[in-house]
Amino acid sequence: MTTEELLALADKTIMGTYKRFPIVLVRGSGVKVWDSEGREYLDFVAGIAVCSLGHSHPRVAAAIKKQAEILTHVSNLYYIEPQIHFAGFLVENSFADKVFFCNSGAEANEAAIKLARKYAHENMAGDRYELITMKDSFHGRTLATVTATGQEKFQVGFAPLPEGFKQVPFNDLSALKDAITDKTCGIMLEPIQGEGGVRIPDDGYLWGVRKICDDREILMILDEVQVGMGRTGSFFAYEDYGVRPDIMTLAKALGNGFPVGAMLTRDRIASAFTPGSHASTFGGNPLAMAAALASGETILSDGILENCKKMGAYFLKRLEELRSRHSVIREVRGKGLIIGLELATGGDEIVRKCMDKGVLINCIGGSILRFVPPLIITESDVDRAIDVLDGVMEGG
């Protein structure tokens, strides 16, 4: 089929839930992807912070292939060997004692919401079920997670939304304190807001949230779906801010492209879930676990975190130089390799022009360019992206 035929068939058969660029990506390797016409792109989207080790990482591909030939799927009615190994890996390398596996970020957050309610029901006095979340947050598209999400545009038309969520502004500890009532069981937030525009927490903010949770004896839930697994230069973003959550969710980069999500917590809280409390047919599936273990071990052993920190600092520096040359750039902000560039105008045209010049980037909220490249990028990849951005902003 020609590209045009593929696009026509897609529009005829696939629900129109995405606004897509008119290219078909067919192959990837490292930081590059190719479309159906053979054009090459430098991929600074990486599946939206998913392919942190780059596309078709040999170790992850080999793990998937090997596992597919041994055992692809069995039910959680039985113990699953790769699941046991990967749970052990996560527990060993995080604050957590226990893990629940699922298949996506929304599902991980859904599980966290259910666990918080169940824990509160069994362990907190009174009737506590309410979660406080942040304005401009993003937690997923299921009914509960889209209600937790502090962006109305994702909620329009889906009423009635589930009860028990309310939002306060990010980076505002006094608003957070004021919002807590005798119904509140926890606070759920992203350490760095991703979809909301790459918003970095102020110094001491997450520590302040932790303190409020401790003082009020409520749960702190960190959604690390976008920033966990090395994106900030630490394995988990909470390490950067000197806090430990009570519950944490992961997905995106967890399987380097293989769909997998996880919800992690301490023993004390995990015990609120007993057989039958929650489940997922595919959760912790052997194939997903093999992909995730290979990804996680590679991130921790191949100098990936060091490269992320180094390249993040270099990229930020080069973007600041760009800002000094182009007044259309309002602000550059980021940590590790999650970087946002706020424009004084709309960003869609810039994204399209960069794509035409072979660099994939992404625009959120209409005017913020987001860069979440693979953590394996080199200085010359950064230079190439900067050159293209520079040319495009120059009017080229």
Ligand SMILES: *Cc1c(COP(=O)(O)O)cnc(C)c1O
């Ligand atoms: C992407 C994302 C989600 C949703 O993940 P899905 O896998 O798309 O369900 C949730 N929270 C954050 C912070 C995200 O970035």
